[in-house]
Amino acid sequence: MTTSVLFLCPHSAAKSVASATFLRDRAARRGIAVDVTNAGTHPDEIVLPIVRERLEADGLDVLSVPHVVTAEELDAADIVVNIGCDHDDLPTSKSLVEWSIPNFSDDPAVAFAAIEHHVDAMVDALAQR
Numbered sequence: 001m002t003t004s005v006l007f008l009c010p011h012s013a014a015k016s017v018a019s020a021t022f023l024r025d026r027a028a029r030r031g032i033a034v035d036v037t038n039a040g041t042h043p044d045e046i047v048l049p050i051v052r053e054r055l056e057a058d059g060l061d062v063l064s065v066p067h068v069v070t071a072e073e074l075d076a077a078d079i080v081v082n083i084g085c086d087h088d089d090l091p092t093s094k095s096l097v098e099w100s101i102p103n104f105s106d107d108p109a110v111a112f113a114a115i116e117h118h119v120d121a122m123v124d125a126l127a128q129r
Contacts (some may be wrong), residue, residue, distance in 0.1 A: 002033040003033065003079065004076060005034055005035070005036050005078065005081065005122075006037050006074065006079045007023075007036075008039055008069055008096075009041065011043055012068075013040070014048040015104070016081075017038055017051055017064040018111075018115045019083065019115050022115060022119040039066075040067070040085070041068065044112075046066065047065075050104060058129060080092075080094055082096040083101050
């Protein structure tokens with residue numbers, strides 16, 4: 001069974017991109033079927049360069065393009081992870097998983113480490129399904 005995961009962050013350009021990219025990679029390595037997307041409530045035009053550079057340096061493909069989340073995406077997801085979006089901006093009453101991730105502008109290494117920690121825990125939980 002494939003689990004659909006949607007990551008949300010306001011700009012759809014950093015935290016949700018890194019989360020989606022890490023989840024795709026780590027789930028694939030463990031043979032876990034996931035369909036992963038990301039979106040935002042007020043998206044930027046491009047993925048934050050520091051995020052793209054780090055992920056590509058790790059040999060990971062950045063498949064994300066920042067875009068506004070739709071009600072259809074929210075409804076289709078089995079798991080919706082909210083990373084800092086205002087709930088009033090989300091067209092859903094669906095239950096959300098809340099992650100707190102430091103800003104990349106404050107310390108990119110800390111932000112990446114926090115995302116990887118959350119993703120690793122999610123992969124472990126998905127493996128138990």
